Amino acid sequence: MLVLRKPYLLYLGDATLKSDCKTAFGLRDWCRGDVLGEWSHPAGAVTLELPRLAPAQAAAQGAGSIVVGVASTGGVLPEHWQDDLEAALLAGMDVVSGMHTRLESFPRLVRAAATGGGRLVNVRHPGNSHGVASGRKRTGMRVLTVGTDCALGKKYTALAITRALHEAGAAATFRATGQTGIMIAGSGIPMDATISDFIAGAGEELSPDNAADHWDVIEGQGSLYHPAYAAVTLGLLHGSQPDAIVLCHDPERLTIEEYPDYPIPPLQEVIDYYLLVGRLTNRAIRCVGLSINSSALSDEAWKEYRTKLERELSLPVCDPLRGGVAPLAAKLLAP
């Protein structure tokens, strides 16, 4: 399991577009209490509206890591970004990055890490080893977000459900399986980077035995309908042994993104397929509802779509950004 050192200083480089800083905004929105402030290059134009702290100041306030919260073009780290990261390392902090390029490929950072004693953490390349799955049923409850496709709200939904469970007074932990999720949670396993023999084993490790009424809310990955990534989805599903799934969907998505020959089936069929496959490691698996990314729909169209779907599937249908996911949390907690 990858474990990060909080609290964070979020680094924005010289980004000029908010859309390049999705990771930083996600961290601000989902773990505000773990973020001391932000820092950027003078040429940068994006702010998170957080206190500006130079790396040394942040370190003095107890920051554990500087997190690269912006996508760099082609994995190259501009020299002036390296100045800031080097300063953080020399002040004893870790550098956390989700870039494809490993931080170790920048000699200045390697030297600074050795001097300061901090770590270079590549969330995308964990280099962790996991065991083979045991298939043993674990104590505690688990809900996994699954999807008709990639990139339609599985992380966001899991975070929202965790929050809704907390608001309902339940014990719940968000379990992260992707880079941004791991940065938010401060720990997790990047499922797409595991060796294939150990995917399910990593899934088991991610949500260990827990109190009988505790919920692990597990960030799903990929889709069983994705011709490239279904194996990741399946390994995580089997290792998670979820008691419940929430299906995430975007009604605008008729085929798998970038795979126009791969249509998304009717949602009842999708649910049945996930339950069939998931039953291998948890015979009691059930679907508790849907999380819809309805951003393309008008208020009117969303209301209509939601009503129709709830009637068809006999399940609660939510959009975390349009009314929240309290009905999903309620369904999880219903006796």
Added chain:
Amino acid sequence: MLVLRKPYLLYLGDATLKSDCKTAFGLRDWCRGDVLGEWSHPAGAVTLELPRLAPAQAAAQGAGSIVVGVASTGGVLPEHWQDDLEAALLAGMDVVSGMHTRLESFPRLVRAAATGGGRLVNVRHPGNSHGVASGRKRTGMRVLTVGTDCALGKKYTALAITRALHEAGAAATFRATGQTGIMIAGSGIPMDATISDFIAGAGEELSPDNAADHWDVIEGQGSLYHPAYAAVTLGLLHGSQPDAIVLCHDPERLTIEEYPDYPIPPLQEVIDYYLLVGRLTNRAIRCVGLSINSSALSDEAWKEYRTKLERELSLPVCDPLRGGVAPLAAKLLAP
């Protein structure tokens, strides 16, 4: 794709039990034409009944690789085995190993490889990179061996079908996905060692576009019913896009080996599940028959079992070791 340098010299170390030399016997039986001879330490007691050749002699006759064909205890390479492997490297050969321990961890071998110019090839740790699966349908025909469990004859069945297709005059290539298979074929991809995001992509790379009437016979891995390895099975199934599957089964196996809580379902259900999952990347997928490991059955019991199964499933049922797999090849080639 891992590509090995043939012909081989098979190395038996100082093994005293045939059962420790399964890899060497498999290579002798399935690619005899690529094997120049065998070599072992004077203390060894196993022979393949092949010409004895010291490494330097084998190299002089054109050997490309010395293959460690015996399991070493705990991944340790005894000093006297290293003598022989070093001699092969100094003569310019590659060393090929399926051990967990990487050959690079033995300094003598690293030095000898540098001197001789050969490679240290760890079939278990390919270190290869693969692309993301495209989902694009490829030309040519493909059959994949699948199983109710691991270790019940998927490699053997694929090799036997390839041979039967050749005997029927068809163009066919065995595609290896595990260590011994890769040594036999001289190339392949160890699926269990791929990064999970690229399993299906590796499966696509393994059986590229081919002539319309050419059959790739793909060595299956794991089982969709295995709580630890189903993801490997599924990624290979999706990437292979098989036109046909052959289900491998051992009637003595009632539950997944070492997972007594995981029962093996009725075979018709198993076939239906494989076809359902495989349909994602090839809508025309069909099951052409079963390959049974009947070693535990008497001749009488086998005949009875086979007749019953053929009637129940309306499919040919074979044991490669008891009458061969010609009916499976015939079914593949039937118009």
